[in-house]
Amino acid sequence: DTGVSQNPRHKITKRGQNVTFRCDPISEHNRLYWYRQTLGQGPEFLTYFQNEAQLEKSRLLSDRFSAERPKGSFSTLEIQRTEQGDSAMYLCASSRAQGASPYEQYFGPGTRLTVT
Amino acid sequence: RKEVEQDPGPFNVPEGATVAFNCTYSNSASQSFFWYRQDCRKEPKLLMSVYSSGNEDGRFTAQLNRASQYISLLIRDSKLSDSATYLCVVKGDSSYKLIFGSGTRLLVRP
Numbered sequence A: 001d002t003g004v005s006q007n008p009r010h011k012i013t014k015r016g017q018n019v020t021f022r023c024d025p026i027s028e029h030n031r032l033y034w035y036r037q038t039l040g041q042g043p044e045f046l047t048y049f050q051n052e053a054q055l056e057k058s059r060l061l062s063d064r065f066s067a068e069r070p071k072g073s074f075s076t077l078e079i080q081r082t083e084q085g086d087s088a089m090y091l092c093a094s095s096r097a098q099g100a101s102p103y104e105q106y107f108g109p110g111t112r113l114t115v116t
Numbered sequence B: 001r002k003e004v005e006q007d008p009g010p011f012n013v014p015e016g017a018t019v020a021f022n023c024t025y026s027n028s029a030s031q032s033f034f035w036y037r038q039d040c041r042k043e044p045k046l047l048m049s050v051y052s053s054g055n056e057d058g059r060f061t062a063q064l065n066r067a068s069q070y071i072s073l074l075i076r077d078s079k080l081s082d083s084a085t086y087l088c089v090v091k092g093d094s095s096y097k098l099i100f101g102s103g104t105r106l107l108v109r110p
Helices: none
Strands: A005-007 A010-013 A019-024 A031-037 A044-050 A053-057 A065-068 A075-079 A088-095 A111-115 B004-006 B011-014 B019-025 B032-038 B044-050 B055-057 B060-065 B070-075 B084-091 B098-100 B104-109
Touching: A005 A088, A010 A019, A019 A088, A019 A111, A031 A075, A044 A065, A044 B098, A075 A088, B004 B084, B011 B019, B019 B084, B019 B104, B032 B060, B032 B070, B044 B055, B044 B060, B070 B084
Parallel strands: A010 A111, B011 B104
Antiparallel strands: A005 A019, A019 A075, A031 A044, A031 A088, A044 A053, A065 A075, A088 A111, B004 B019, B019 B070, B032 B044, B032 B084, B055 B060, B060 B070, B084 B098, B084 B104
């Protein structure tokens, strides 16, 4: 059983640079979510997709953030002009749309971003 | 006020002890509830969903009190491997997003 995968696992970038992260969900899951987690806090929702449609975005997702899921499979999260406050763990999760437990979300290992 | 509130702990207990965590949520229309476990610098992992009638999975028992808007997790016969942060999680009423508490840290000592 292949779980959610994320790449890269770690990213160090300088302030002002753009970064892009990738998430591959569990294969039969058609909902995909992005969260951000900082030290000592629980994950905070950023956005989610059902298939290729982006259905909800948090107000945390500023104009510098964009997410895509072009073919309804993997997703990318891009941060433009990174700021030090963007340093966090970026988590991707997926879930089934139907069947038993459609609301249970399964997380990938995350991408840890450090902006210097 | 946070939407999901938890005591941050840490709870420091000996092996074999029984420990209970509570959390409260603010949105009375919330529909689904979960406990996740998170090890240091790892991703959250689903521990169990919480059903209205309460549910048990081995040494773990979860309960939901909708009237008081709180959720509990009981761990019996604690193991060293239970040391982790336990996240209380609520699904919103009209959204698929999950709302996490800040977590309760558990340390089980030999």
